[in-house]
């Protein structure tokens with residue numbers, strides 16, 4: 001990957017005031033929150049700490065308890081933003097077992113945040129600037145184009161906020177292997193599509209359309 005691409009997030013850290021308004025969700029002196037340009041789900045935000053040292057560290061080890069505490073309010077802000085965005089656009093028409101067991105659960109912000117949004121980082125980040133993913137678990141997006149896109153959020157390659165920090169940075173080759181060769185398992189019903197991404201993709205579209213309708 002070219003260094004230009006790797007540093008594509010630098011502008012958000014350095015000059016958030018120059019970010020187009022449709023991308024920018026929020027910024028202050030500590031963080032910038034943006035809509036991911038290549039969303040892998042209906043709602044997909046990135047939180048970028050702006051501290052010059054922190055931004056260059058590896059997210060699996062840099063997010064210590066102290067740093068996480070200082071970022072907690074921004075995680076919450078991103079989660080609430082996603083709840084509002086998603087629920088103002090869609091309604092739930094069929095329960096999702098273990099996520100929204102009842103239709104009403106969908107409009108309960110705490111349940112929505114707990115069950116339908118995930119917060120975490122990638123074991124092998126594709127971007128140099130430290131960023132935290134805050135993303136809905138529908139994986140319904142035209143930008144979800146390859147097997148590794150799905151597995152980078154649905155395998156051990158993805159490290160949830162609550163599991164951080166790790167004691168050491170995961171072994172790169174082992175993590176790459178996971179997103180290349182892991183089984184594709186539907187996040188709604190656990191059906192296993194093994195290696196068949198096109199089938200999973202079609203199925204994810206059906207799952208989304210079965211459960212959600214535009215308001």
Ligand SMILES: [Zn+2]
Nearest residue numbers: 122125126127
């Ligand atoms: Zn990332």
Ligand SMILES: [Zn+2]
Nearest residue numbers: 186188189191
């Ligand atoms: Zn399914």
